[in-house]
Structures are given as C-alpha cells and as structure tokens.
Amino acid sequence: MVRSLIEGGGAGDGGRDPERVRVETHKLNAMVGYADGLSCRREALLGYFGEPYPAPCGNCDICLDAPQTFDATEQARMALSCVYRLHERDGFGYGIGHVIDVLRGVENEKILSRGHATLTTFGIGAAHSREHWQSLIRQLIHRGYLSQDIARYSALRLTAAARPLLRGEETLVLAVPRTRVPTRSRRARGARGSGVAGTAERSVDEELFEALRRLRKRLADEQNLPAYVVFSDATLTEMAARRPRTHEELLEIGGVGTTKLERYGAAFLAVLAEHAGDASGPATPP
Ligand SMILES: [Zn+2]
Structure with missing residues (x-):
C-alpha cells in the first residue's frame, strides 16, 4: 500500500x-x-x-x-x-x-x-x-x-x-545512547529565566564530572594516550551519576572492565570519595 x-x-x-x-x-x-x-x-x-x-x-x-x-x-x-x-x-x-x-x-x-x-x-x-x-x-x-x-x-x-x-x-x-550532561552555560541561562533547561537523563554532579575528567586527562597524559582510551565520556557520566564506592560497584559501570579497574580503579575511587560529602541526594540507580 x-x-x-x-x-x-x-x-x-x-x-x-x-x-x-x-x-x-x-x-x-x-x-x-x-x-x-x-x-x-x-x-x-x-x-x-x-x-x-x-x-x-x-x-x-x-x-x-x-x-x-x-x-x-x-x-x-x-x-x-x-x-x-x-x-x-x-x-x-x-x-x-x-x-x-x-x-x-x-x-x-x-x-x-x-x-x-x-x-x-x-x-x-x-x-x-x-x-x-x-x-x-x-x-x-x-x-x-x-x-x-x-x-x-x-x-x-x-x-x-x-x-x-x-x-x-x-x-x-x-x-550506547550518550547521556547528556547539562552544561554550566545552559544552567546559567536557565537561571536567568530563558526557559532553557538541562536535559540530563539522570542528575549528574557537574563538579564531580569535571574532577573525573581532570583525573582522566592526567592519567592519559602520563601514559601519552588519548583521553578516551582511559575512559569514555559516557563512562565518566555514569560514574558521576552512580557514585560507586567500591571496586565491585565500579565494575558495574559501563566501560569498566577488570583491566581498567586494576589500572585506574583506585585513582577514580579516591576522587569519588573526595566528592562523597557534597552529594545533594542519594545516587539514583539507572
Ligand atoms: Zn570518523
């Protein structure tokens, strides 16, 4: 037809x-x-x-x-x-x-x-x-x-x-569909009343996300690797949203396998622990 x-x-x-x-x-x-x-x-x-x-x-x-x-x-x-x-x-x-x-x-x-x-x-x-x-x-x-x-x-x-x-x-x-992270500028515009709101699927702590990105860059630079080889943006976004506290919880994040856990796990858990205090609410499961 x-x-x-x-x-x-x-x-x-x-x-x-x-x-x-x-x-x-x-x-x-x-x-x-x-x-x-x-x-x-x-x-x-x-x-x-x-x-x-x-x-x-x-x-x-x-x-x-x-x-x-x-x-x-x-x-x-x-x-x-x-x-x-x-x-x-x-x-x-x-x-x-x-x-x-x-x-x-x-x-x-x-x-x-x-x-x-x-x-x-x-x-x-x-x-x-x-x-x-x-x-x-x-x-x-x-x-x-x-x-x-x-x-x-x-x-x-x-x-x-x-x-x-x-x-x-x-x-x-x-x-994997990319989870959008609301940017600072978008949030600022929203606050001024333009009606533009962030469209994050989960609420992601921007400061934590930026801290995770800085760590990723440092680790990548040390090994002379591109940043995405350490972890992708999607993985960092999920980390910032779910805030894993243990190696087991970290393994549940998409893109974290045993090799990367061994190599980078401790460093990322340390940054996550530093930011554990300023959570605005409990981490939401996916
Ligand atoms: Zn291409």
Missing part, C-alpha cells in the same frame, strides 16, 4: 517522481545518522552523497572518542516488532514519536482512541527513557533496518534487513 502510494505519486511531499522520492528518502535516512552523532561523521556524509561506506575515518570527533557499544539485539527486536504490529493493525506506519509512546506504554489520547494499548508490544520498552529509544531507533534507521517514508509523514517502515533480526537469526551491536 505504501509502495503504491509512492509509485503512484500524489501522496504529498513531492511524491510525483519515484526516483526523486527514493533519493530524498535516502538522504534523509543518511542524515539521521549524522545528527545522532554516534557513527563516523565522514561515513555519514559519504552515505548522504550516495557513495559506498569506507571504513570509519579515524579522525573525526566520533572516531576519536568512540561511544561505548552494547548488545542491542533484544531492544532492537522490541522496536522493530512494535513498528511491525502497528502496521499490521492499521495498514500503515507511524512516526518515531508514536512508536516510542507505544513502546513505553504511554496512555495518551491517540494511543487509546486507536486501540494501540491492546497491542502486544504496548509498554514492553517502559524500562528505557524516550531519549534512549530515540537514539536506538535512529541507529536502526542509519543501519538500514528501518526507513522513514517521506511520502507518508516520515512513517517508519521495516526493511528486508529487519527480517533476520526479528526472526532471531542475527544479533546486533549498537552504540
């Missing part, structure tokens, strides 16, 4: 010329990856111009401070089956926002009136934030498991690549 809308034209958004729709859709999907900032900038740009992807460039901001990765198979299946069930039920797809609302079990008017609260995928992704799902779905678009149909209000569609993943024949590793 969606295909016939594009090929027949007249669905809006320049839907008259199928080749034009194909090119525009391709460009849109490629830029989704660039905007998300989790994959090599150069790869994303070349993809935009329709050139084949070479290896990651090794020089852009993303390559130099690579995001942590995780086994996203289960979560990707949740998102893909949610897109599938919505399409199966209504005969057409929905945009990212609505798919996330269904995944997270939001009982808004649109979901209730369309009966989407009765879907088997309703609420299966409630454990993760809206930001988390946004990042995950954008990565699925960028990797070609989903595409956005510009002839139909950017509705999500499964691609052929999604099938083996849904059937359990493939696994998928994705970048």
Whole structure:
C-alpha cells in the first residue's frame, strides 16, 4: 500500500517522481545518522552523497572518542516488532514519536482512541527513557533496518534487513545512547529565566564530572594516550551519576572492565570519595 502510494505519486511531499522520492528518502535516512552523532561523521556524509561506506575515518570527533557499544539485539527486536504490529493493525506506519509512546506504554489520547494499548508490544520498552529509544531507533534507521517514508509523514517502515533480526537469526551491536550532561552555560541561562533547561537523563554532579575528567586527562597524559582510551565520556557520566564506592560497584559501570579497574580503579575511587560529602541526594540507580 505504501509502495503504491509512492509509485503512484500524489501522496504529498513531492511524491510525483519515484526516483526523486527514493533519493530524498535516502538522504534523509543518511542524515539521521549524522545528527545522532554516534557513527563516523565522514561515513555519514559519504552515505548522504550516495557513495559506498569506507571504513570509519579515524579522525573525526566520533572516531576519536568512540561511544561505548552494547548488545542491542533484544531492544532492537522490541522496536522493530512494535513498528511491525502497528502496521499490521492499521495498514500503515507511524512516526518515531508514536512508536516510542507505544513502546513505553504511554496512555495518551491517540494511543487509546486507536486501540494501540491492546497491542502486544504496548509498554514492553517502559524500562528505557524516550531519549534512549530515540537514539536506538535512529541507529536502526542509519543501519538500514528501518526507513522513514517521506511520502507518508516520515512513517517508519521495516526493511528486508529487519527480517533476520526479528526472526532471531542475527544479533546486533549498537552504540550506547550518550547521556547528556547539562552544561554550566545552559544552567546559567536557565537561571536567568530563558526557559532553557538541562536535559540530563539522570542528575549528574557537574563538579564531580569535571574532577573525573581532570583525573582522566592526567592519567592519559602520563601514559601519552588519548583521553578516551582511559575512559569514555559516557563512562565518566555514569560514574558521576552512580557514585560507586567500591571496586565491585565500579565494575558495574559501563566501560569498566577488570583491566581498567586494576589500572585506574583506585585513582577514580579516591576522587569519588573526595566528592562523597557534597552529594545533594542519594545516587539514583539507572
Ligand atoms: Zn570518523
């Protein structure tokens, strides 16, 4: 049905010329990856111009401070089956926002009136934030498991690549969505009443985060290594949010393995202990 809308034209958004729709859709999907900032900038740009992807460039901001990765198979299946069930039920797809609302079990008017609260995928992704799902779905678009149909209000569609993943024949590793740390300037602007607020998923102590970054820089400089080799920003953010006090707790932070624990654990725990007194509240679990 969606295909016939594009090929027949007249669905809006320049839907008259199928080749034009194909090119525009391709460009849109490629830029989704660039905007998300989790994959090599150069790869994303070349993809935009329709050139084949070479290896990651090794020089852009993303390559130099690579995001942590995780086994996203289960979560990707949740998102893909949610897109599938919505399409199966209504005969057409929905945009990212609505798919996330269904995944997270939001009982808004649109979901209730369309009966989407009765879907088997309703609420299966409630454990993760809206930001988390946004990042995950954008990565699925960028990797070609989903595409956005510009002839139909950017509705999500499964691609052929999604099938083996849904059937359990493939696994998928994705970048851990970056947790945003509210910056000093943003907070200052907010205080002046501009209404701009920080959007941290967890509350992170900025001073502690900066102290952890200074330690990381010192350790990296001593060994003549780039800072991200010691720990990534995502790892430091999680440390600042969860405030581990023991080696065991430190090991639970993403990006901390036994080797790094042995090498850097004591130094980071010392900085964490120094800041233990000025916590504004108990550390929140993820
Ligand atoms: Zn790169």
